[in-house]
Amino acid sequence: MKFGYTESFLAQIILYSLVWLMSEYMGSLLSLIVPLIAFAILVISIITEKIEKSNVPKSYYAHMLIIILVPIIVGLSFSLIYEGQLDWIETD
Secondary structure, eight states: OOOOHHHHHHHHHHHHHHHHHHOHHHHHHHHHHHHHHHHHHHHHHHHHHHHSOOOOOHHHHHHHHHHHHHHHHHHHHHHHHTTTOOTTTOOO
């Protein structure tokens, strides 16, 4: 089954939102780690493509950008919703 850009975008928003609703800590952790790892993979892919053509479809790079952007968007959205007052950051 092929996912289009819109389906991929919406599925990730739902997934990350569910994680954020279940656990703010896990949601914020995933919102930081996943984009960094995906960005590193994207950079390595681009460098490899420049060195030797692999005929990877352009849709791969678009999906990688979606994978990078969605957790950041969801993380920022939930941070704004919670007004930056995340339970796991609070100290008494």
